[in-house]
Amino acid sequence: MKTTETELIGTIAGMFQAPSQNGPARRRKPARLNSLALGIGDDAALFSPTRGCETVLTCDWFLEGIHFLRDKHPADAVGWKCLARAASDIAAMGGQPRCFLLSLALPETHAGRWLRTFLGGLRRASRKLKCPLAGGDMTQHCQVLINITVLGEVRSGHALLRSGARPGDILYVSGRLGEADLGLQALRNSRGVGPNDPTLRKHFFPEPRIAIGRWLAESRFATAMMDLSDGLSTDLPRLCKASRVGARIHASRIPFARVPKWNQAKKVDVVSLALNGGDDYELLFTVSPHRARRVPHSYQDVALTAIGEITAERTLRLISRHGIETDLRPSGWDPFAKSSNAS
Amino acid sequence: MKTTETELIGTIAGMFQAPSQNGPARRRKPARLNSLALGIGDDAALFSPTRGCETVLTCDWFLEGIHFLRDKHPADAVGWKCLARAASDIAAMGGQPRCFLLSLALPETHAGRWLRTFLGGLRRASRKLKCPLAGGDMTQHCQVLINITVLGEVRSGHALLRSGARPGDILYVSGRLGEADLGLQALRNSRGVGPNDPTLRKHFFPEPRIAIGRWLAESRFATAMMDLSDGLSTDLPRLCKASRVGARIHASRIPFARVPKWNQAKKVDVVSLALNGGDDYELLFTVSPHRARRVPHSYQDVALTAIGEITAERTLRLISRHGIETDLRPSGWDPFAKSSNAS
Secondary structure (H helix, E strand, C coil), X not given: CCCCHHHHHHHHHHHCCCCCCCCCCCCCCCECCXXXXXXXXXXXXXXXXXXXXXXXXXXXXEEECCCECCCCCCHHXXXXXXXXXXXXXXXXXXXXXXXXXXXXXXXXXXXXXXXXXXXXXXXXXXXXXXXXXXXXXXXXXXXXXXXXXXXXXXXCCCCCCHHHCCCCCEEEEECCECHHHHHHHHHHHCXXXXXXXXHHHHHHCCCCCHHHHHHHHHXXXXXXXXXXCCCHHHHHHHHHHHHCCEEEEEHHHCCECCCCHHHHXXXXXXXXXXXXXXXXXXXXXXXXXXXHCCCCCEECCEEEEEEEEEECCCCEEEECCCCCEEEXXXXXCCCCCCCCCCC | CCCCHHHHHXXXXXXXXXXXXXXXXXXXXXXXXXXXXXCCCCCCEEECCCCCXXXXXXXXXXXXXXXXXXXXXXXXXXXXXXXXXXXXXXXXXXXXXXXXXXXXXXXXXXXXXXXXXXHHHHHHHHHHCCCCEEEEEEEECCCCEEEEEEEEEEECXXXXXXXXCCCCCEEEEECCECHHHHHHHHHHHCCCCCCCCHHHHHHHCCCCCHHHHHHHHHCCCEEEEEEECCCHHHHHHHHHHHHCCEEEEXXXXXXXXXXXXXHHHHCCCXXXXXXXXXXXXXXXXXXXXXXXXXXXXXXXXXXXXXXXXXXXXXXXXXXXXXXXXXXXCCCCCCCCCCCCCCC
């Protein structure tokens, strides 16, 4: 006997402790952090917006063979990461995730154990991000296809856009860059790397910088912001284009990944990883020069590092460790480009 | 030279006359029907909720080989239908669509003419539904994969759920049932059926019943509502399960599809089509008996037909034209069921 769609929705609703199809309960007085008035089980979800807030809306593909590999990526990491990376777009606007929709297509063979492990990872991310499952769509497909929609909120007028950077602004990044790509490379070689190896942590379980994003938006420290999903060399031009500016970044200032001892023999180019590696989900933001001295070196134990400055001249320049200035060429992830770094 | 993701986003932004990546404009005073404060081109979209309204949120797969066939379905019909069917879930709650997100994965070969024709159909639906494109996600894939998120609004406390039906309520449907499946069958046989044949209209270009849904929610006529996407015999049990009731429907009262003359020789079972055919996107709703006499026979030229009643006994019964009562068996679309009617 095959699984039916209703049974699968029941499994999901059960795991997320949401009201199932058998009588969706409606809470009339939703709590502050959970504004879901109606979750899984009806034609659509109902969300009560917070007064004085704008709604932040984003969606993200997470596809087998493009964004993850069924035989390399554990199901719980797939579950965690699909939500974490979508929520990172909410962080990039300075918003707080409020609820999400899961669109899932999968083979009949994956409707049992794989699905439960996937949902386990997804639920952990959902709880960590305080972002409950509101609904979604299920269908059968020969591949695992995932699409996540996240609805977030930000105080009206406080959202941080890509377009706010001005010449002279200081350019910052959170965390370390290239760590996720280092993990991906370890996974590809995979000799001696178990699923719990710390090198893989950021590739498997990235943490969207929600708290930093909110703080930067509410304090009005930042003038522009975006998240680094496709690599600094690809994402920085997008911020600059939106703001109609250029930028100069200093290779020596970029907080690159620490290479574990067992990997040091391979001569990893950590600067190249930091420039072109995708999937870090760190924040890239700009601060006006007179406020920059008040930006702390870290926020909630995550480093905030000045890596360069915004220029009026609309070029992108990289200053090497030896002081040599060259053009910064976009070499990160582009699903349609010839030389894309498909994971 | 291959197309880049940025170029494709530019094509889409251009066709939807939205601000492109090159400096997304922000309107601080959005108009009543267009509450998009920030559209395509940033990390996420910004939407200004209307005071006194709840947000209605839904997402829908539309996948090649499952929901449509690349060689049978014209690209503009794919574009129209993917938005129309997602917006139907907003109609089913009594809501008004406000904006949508497009997640699109497609082969490099489809990034030119096919994409433009697809976007043309999508834009027509977007304008008809007053539901502008707010953002989305693009990637490359060997198949055309579409996921649509629609954000709608409904006056707080007025949303119509599946769970509100009570014993004695009269069961209604809008429009005619089985028309879309009749079109699908014509398309499968396809002899003598051009893409503009009226038989195909409802299968290619379904019209979500937004106005009827809103009117039923605002007038408080209906006690429960859902849309018919998988066929009456599959969807009615869902409404009954959510409301913890049963139903009796009368075959003789069901408004079935009119079979065109050229097709009449094939002895189409119109009652079976009306019971089990999917993709109609008509509304199924219940009205308390004392208000039922005030329900008009049509609303804005779409028929409203009483087809049965809700029962306290939790069974689903079908009364045949000859007065014989049998169990109504779910035989509509279920992507995970053995006998699903894959289109």
